[in-house]
């Protein structure tokens with residue numbers, strides 16, 4: 001966290017300097033009070049005038065330095081928050097697909113909202129308070145020793161108690177805050193899940209259950225907050241008690257010294273003022289210190305998210321001029337020991353068209369994900385022309401392929417922007433992509449390229465979203481396209497139309513994961529790859545496979561029943 005403060009050294013120095021001036025001014029108010037009371041007791045009118053002049057100079061300077069502290073702290077705090085937020089976001093963006101997917105995305109949102117808020121309230125604001133509250137007592141103690149070493153000695157002693165006792169609660173506060181942050185995160189995850197599944201909830205009459213689940217989560221957040229506030233309450237009240245004890249004790253010791261004739265009335269007032277400049281800041285400190293140490297978990301979580309992940313990718317530039325060859329490929333998801341892909345050997349030749357077929361769960365999507373670099377921990381080799389995937393840079397691999405899933409993500413922008421995604425494109429490519437994808441077919445006077453698609457494309461049908469996704473991929477002229485049930489939400493006629501257009505694109509390597517087993521479509525593919533239980537059971541042209549009467553034929557026959 002230090003680096004975030006040190007990044008703005010000048011501003012930090014200015015904050016400390018302004019606090020130093022303010023603390024000195026706060027503590028030295030004791031002298032004005034001392035003189036005021038002494039000149040009153042001595043009935044000294046000219047001395048009284050002097051005190052008024054000094055006060056008139058003192059007060060505006062005090063107000064100005066207070067203002068400076070506020071403004072400079074707000075500026076430094078704002079810059080630090082902005083940078084932490086930026087780093088957390090960049091850290092998340094640097095993750096590869098697998099690491100990103102291992103955490104629920106709502107957890108990231110919670111870090112950027114809830115955790116940042118906790119960080120600002122319980123850590124950063126407290127650190128700024130800490131600066132002033134450490135400096136003021138130092139000046140005040142100096143003044144007290146100057147006025148009366150005996151009283152100062154007493155105050156120092158009680159200060160030790162004031163600092164030590166509340167700090168014993170730091171650990172408890174830390175674990176409560178950790179729990180609270182975890183609860184808030186779970187709360188956000190659950191709610192995101194509920195809102196994302198709103199349609200399912202409505203159509204399956206789950207609203208009552210959702211309300212019940214929400215109420216439970218809400219209660220848990222309340223309980224976590226309460227148990228945090230409880231310990232905080234104990235530390236706050238304890239430190240207030242000790243603070244008051246110090247103040248009353250100081251007056252009693254000073255009063256005794258006056259009775260003995262060793263102290264003036266004005267000095268007593270000054271000592272009381274100085275002791276309040278010690279006890280109040282220390283009371284704030286004893287509240288702030290456990291809050292700061294209690295924020296360790298939140299700070300650690302933010303810092304770990306802010307860490308830019310070492311790229312698991314290499315630096316070589318990927319090419320796909322000839323083929324992508326897969327050799328002895330094995331892969332298991334980390335949560336599952338059993339491999340999902342087993343001993344896969346296949347060469348995808350450039351510009352050929354492949355249909356990937358097999359029962360649901362046999363590994364089709366996993367195979368394509370591995371091919372385009374989404375999955376890193378595989379055994380065997382995935383070779384782009386002559387280079388193994390691990391040696392290639394993420395960007396250069398990404399430039400070669402596009403993947404179109406069943407659920408296409410749409411940004412809340414217009415149709416055109418959802419297609420070109422802010423990247424430069426050739427007009428001719430853009431027009432061709434709109435035509436080839438079938439987007440052109442649903443554009444008219446009402447729905448144009450400038451029409452907003454709504455949150456995740458809610459103003460469009462599933463078919464229209466998928467056509468936009470196909471156009472998105474075609475605009476980039478990427479040589480490999482993977483259509484993962486990509487046209488399933490389109491009516492069969494439109495799906496066939498899009499598929500036929502893609503099959504007709506000579507400079508495109510197409511891998512279609514399909515469940516539509518129409519003979520006239522499948523026979524247009526160069527090869528059918530039939531997968532069974534994580535392996536390629538058969539491959540070849542549709543007509544050859546059908547004539548072989550092997551496992552693919554059996555699958556077709558079973559599917560037809």
Ligand code: ADP
Pocket residue numbers: 333335336340358359360361362363364365366367
């Ligand atoms: P297909 O595309 O043929 O339907 P998938 O490749 O999606 O099959 O899935 C193959 C197997 O891997 C299935 O058993 C599935 O449950 C499992 N699987 C898929 N994705 C994950 C994941 N992210 N984590 C763990 N298991 C997964």
